Amino acid sequence: MPLTPVDTLETESAEREYVWTLNFGPQHPATHTTLRLVLTLDGEKVLNAVPYIGYLHSGFEKLGEHLDFNQYVTIVDRMNYLSPLANEIAWHHAVEKLLGIELTPRCRYLRTILAELMRMHDHLLNLGTTALDLGGFTAFLYFFQQREHIYDIVELASGQRFHTSYTRVGGVLFDVNTDWVNRVRKFVREFPRVYEEVDRLLTKNRIFVDRTKGIGYLSREDAINFSAAGPVARASGVERDLRRDEPYLAYADLDFDVVCSKGGDCYARYLVRMQELLESLKIIEQAVENIPGGPVNIGVETDMVLPAKPAVYRSIEGLIQHFEVIMPNRGYDVPREQVYAATESPNGELGFYIVGNAETRAYRARTRPPSFIHFSMFPHLIRNHQLSDVVAVLGSINIIAAELDR
Amino acid sequence: MVELSVLQERFGSGITEHVFRDNRRVDVPAAVLFDVLSGLKTDFGFSVLIDLTAVDWLEYEGATDRFTVVYLLLNMDSGERLTVQTALNLPNPTLTSVYSLWKAADWMEREVFDMFGITFTGHPDLRRILMPEEFDAFPLRKDYPLKGRGERHNFPVITRSGS
Numbered sequence: 001m002p003l004t005p006v007d008t009l010e011t012e013s014a015e016r017e018y019v020w021t022l023n024f025g026p027q028h029p030a031t032h033t034t035l036r037l038v039l040t041l042d043g044e045k046v047l048n049a050v051p052y053i054g055y056l057h058s059g060f061e062k063l064g065e066h067l068d069f070n071q072y073v074t075i076v077d078r079m080n081y082l083s084p085l086a087n088e089i090a091w092h093h094a095v096e097k098l099l100g101i102e103l104t105p106r107c108r109y110l111r112t113i114l115a116e117l118m119r120m121h122d123h124l125l126n127l128g129t130t131a132l133d134l135g136g137f138t139a140f141l142y143f144f145q146q147r148e149h150i151y152d153i154v155e156l157a158s159g160q161r162f163h164t165s166y167t168r169v170g171g172v173l174f175d176v177n178t179d180w181v182n183r184v185r186k187f188v189r190e191f192p193r194v195y196e197e198v199d200r201l202l203t204k205n206r207i208f209v210d211r212t213k214g215i216g217y218l219s220r221e222d223a224i225n226f227s228a229a230g231p232v233a234r235a236s237g238v239e240r241d242l243r244r245d246e247p248y249l250a251y252a253d254l255d256f257d258v259v260c261s262k263g264g265d266c267y268a269r270y271l272v273r274m275q276e277l278l279e280s281l282k283i284i285e286q287a288v289e290n291i292p293g294g295p296v297n298i299g300v301e302t303d304m305v306l307p308a309k310p311a312v313y314r315s316i317e318g319l320i321q322h323f324e325v326i327m328p329n330r331g332y333d334v335p336r337e338q339v340y341a342a343t344e345s346p347n348g349e350l351g352f353y354i355v356g357n358a359e360t361r362a363y364r365a366r367t368r369p370p371s372f373i374h375f376s377m378f379p380h381l382i383r384n385h386q387l388s389d390v391v392a393v394l395g396s397i398n399i400i401a402a403e404l405d406r
Numbered sequence: 407m408v409e410l411s412v413l414q415e416r417f418g419s420g421i422t423e424h425v426f427r428d429n430r431r432v433d434v435p436a437a438v439l440f441d442v443l444s445g446l447k448t449d450f451g452f453s454v455l456i457d458l459t460a461v462d463w464l465e466y467e468g469a470t471d472r473f474t475v476v477y478l479l480l481n482m483d484s485g486e487r488l489t490v491q492t493a494l495n496l497p498n499p500t501l502t503s504v505y506s507l508w509k510a511a512d513w514m515e516r517e518v519f520d521m522f523g524i525t526f527t528g529h530p531d532l533r534r535i536l537m538p539e540e541f542d543a544f545p546l547r548k549d550y551p552l553k554g555r556g557e558r559h560n561f562p563v564i565t566r567s568g569s
Contacts (some may be wrong), residue, residue: 022450054536059552061521062545066552097427224453224482227510238415238482245485337426340478340489353476355461363466368457368478378515 019047024390026055031130033401035375037390049379053372053404060406064365068328069095069169070224072365077163079367079403082125083118085154086345089165093248094341094352095362099334101170105250105292110176111167112250113184113287114157114377115343116280119193121150122346122398123231123280125272130270130395131202134211139198146194149187156180170305171297184288188281195277197379203274210264216393219264226377229370230348231276232397234260235268242344253290256283266396303332331360347371347398371403408450409487417442431489438505440502447507452479455504458514460522464548467526472496473524477504488568494524503529521546 025036033127034055040048060079064072069092076091077084089111096103103111111180130141151161157176158166166173202208223236233240241258243251259275261268299305303324311318324330334356342351348370374397381393410423413432420435421442434442446452457476471493477487496500503526504511507531515526516535523544526532533543541552541557 054534054538057536059545062552100427173504222509225457225509227457227508317537335426338431338461338476338489339426339429340487342456348458351456351457351478353459353478355466357466364461366457366461367458372513372517373510376510 008034018042019366022387023137025062026052032309032403035399035401035404037378038381039390040257040310040386046382046385046387046390049382049390051375053375053401056401056405058406061365061367064362068361069382071364073167074163074165076367077165079406080122080347080350080371080400081162081402082344082400083122083346084163085166086118086122086343087350088165089118089249090341090343090345090350091352092167092169093343094339094354095169097341098334098337098339098354098356099169099304101302103170103249104295104298105173106152106294106296107171107298108250109287109291110172110296112254113291114166114282115249116283116287117150117184119280119315119346120277121147123277124150126203126395126398127198127270127273127277130212130266133207133391136205136208137279139201142194142198142201146191149190153180153183156183163282168297168305170302171177175296175403181288181291184284188285188288191281193280195274197272203271211389212396213272215266215385215389216396217265218377220306220383222377222380223264226380227373228348228374228377230346231259231269231272232348232374234258235272236264237262238372242342242349246342248343250287251283254283254286265390269396287329296342303330328360334358342368344371346405347400367403367406369403369406371398371400372406375399375404408488412444416445427457428487429489430487431491434490434492436494436501439490440504443479443490443504444507446479446488446490451481451483452486453482454485455508455510455514456480458504458511458518460487460518460524460546462522462548463545472497473522475501475518475524489519501526503527503532505529512565520544524545 009238018041019040022039022041024039027394037063038050038052039046060075063075067075073088073091078085079087099323124143124147128140132140140323154164155161157180158164158173218236220237223233237260239258241261244258244324256279259272259279261272296304309316312322336356336358338355340351340353342349349368350370351368353366355363378393382390413421417438422433424431426432458477460473460475462473463471473494474491475494476488479490488519501524503515505515505528513535515529516532519526519532519543520534520536537545544554547567
């Protein structure tokens with residue numbers, strides 16, 4: 001018996017015979033890392049998306065229970081690898097809250113500059129690859145060249161370009177010198193020119209705007225209900241920025257604006273990130289001109305930081321202090337308490353929930369990963385969009401699979 | 407700020423408070439947990455579930471309960487943070503899902519289930535999220551060794567001839 005038009009209208013769209021399933025990932029250029037989506041499609045319209053994650057799960061939180069506060073920094077580096085230093089700063093921010101450490105002014109400013117450089121580092125790649133996925137190759141190259149300069153700055157400070165492991169409990173690995181400050185100044189001076197170029201390439205680009213405007217809409221209520229944070233939430237009109245609302249490091253001394261938008265779509269997220277680049281530049285400019293002098297680490301009498309190398313090699317007291325920090329059976333007092341502390345990472349609120357157990361490693365080191373929380377709303381964002389919008393939405397919420405799976 | 411006395415009056419005297427640095431935490435019996443969370447959300451403005459996680463206290467000196475499940479809440483308007491914690495024990499650690507209050511709890515609860523084996527009743531789709539479906543242990547429990555129990559060596563591999 002032939003079907004009448006009424007029958008076809010009544011069947012649920014997901015049960016229609018012509019609905020097909022597409023496996024997107026785990027290895028796909030537009031996912032940038034390993035994540036998998038199973039898309040239910042009606043023609044090119046996405047009816048449903050089911051994410052499968054865990055391909056990069058490597059037990060970071062379990063490792064955090066077996067490595068001490070300084071060793072684990074090498075692991076948190078590898079979470080959001082677009083902005084490794086931001087993770088390190090967040091981790092030691094939480095550890096220092098547990099231990100009750102007050103950082104030196106110089107260290108606070110230094111970490112602030114590095115955190116903002118990392119925000120730019122992250123946004124530059126995100127904006128570049130968003131354009132790349134939507135077919136604009138030039139912007140990607142322009143921004144990647146700027147990331148190269150940030151790599152150089154970070155290398156000059158820490159000796160590593162990528163996984164820096166630069167922060168330590170109560171300070172950083174090495175102090176910076178005038179060369180470094182001049183390098184940052186040069187970057188601050190030269191960046192706006194490239195920014196202008198990319199701004200001209202993308203912001204009013206007809207193709208780019210058509211591909212992103214009205215795509216992946218997230219309302220303010222949903223952003224709050226899904227616990228979105230960072231640029232994703234701010235693009236939906238949530239006025240929250242931990243740098244302003246819960247000032248840490250040197251942010252209370254510095255002047256900057258919190259960038260928000262009411263758009264809630266991919267284009268709004270693009271605009272917020274673009275504007276945040278300029279705000280970060282503003283913060284770096286102020287901080288780098290005002291770096292206080294004095295020591296970068298807290299005092300060695302706390303037994304938490306390594307003494308200076310000349311003291312270790314030339315005096316018995318220095319050698320003993322070095323030993324006190326290095327030997328696993330020595331250590332310092334750690335409160336048997338639980339603490340949660342968060343920083344505004346480039347991707348949103350990156351927090352650590354630490355349980356202390358009277359030893360220099362965490363009993364439990366929980367990460368609040370922004371990518372994990374943002375990716376959980378992906379099915380909500382993509383529903384009833386076109387297949388080609390999948391990459392636009394994925395790019396705009398900046399999913400880093402290493403942080404997603406930990 | 408939510409006063410402890412207000413919470414105790416409304417949800418029973420089993421609620422205790424603990425303050426460490428700027429973190430304020432209330433310990434709530436599992437039986438009233440959902441009511442407390444739902445009350446905090448609707449009447450006290452804690453509109454954001456920042457994070458949901460668990461801790462295994464097996465090797466912690468002086469701990470009385472095996473697990474605690476931790477809810478980190480945020481009041482978006484006042485910026486106040488509050489940690490709500492509840493204790494659970496084997497053999498059947500179960501809580502009511504808060505998916506009906508916060509959609510963000512979907513994946514967070516799945517992760518706690520995957521890592522600790524704590525189940526949430528009323529969760530729409532409680533599957534493993536990070537570990538493969540075939541995995542039968544809970545890796546973040548303290549009695550699970552760091553190097554695993556050989557799952558990696560014995561993992562089924564599809565060979566070219568066998569496929």
